[in-house]
Amino acid sequence: MKDIPADNLNQLVEFTAISSEGWNVLERVIANAKHYYSDEQFRNAVDAAIAEQAATF
Numbered sequence: 207m208k209d210i211p212a213d214n215l216n217q218l219v220e221f222t223a224i225s226s227e228g229w230n231v232l233e234r235v236i237a238n239a240k241h242y243y244s245d246e247q248f249r250n251a252v253d254a255a256i257a258e259q260a261a262t263f
Contacts, residue, residue: 207239 221232242249
């Protein structure tokens with residue numbers, strides 16, 4: 207979602223043989239990516255949380 211708009215992604219990628227649960231996961235992943243790349247404050251918060259978590263390993 208950073209470099210490719212969702213509409214273009216839908217034209218470039220074809221998903222086949224995905225269960226209903228798989229579709230639910232895919233839709234959630236795409237929604238999360240749209241939110242992450244469209245909201246700088248959210249993106250910074252997520253990045254900070256991931257960096258904090260990574261520092262504990």
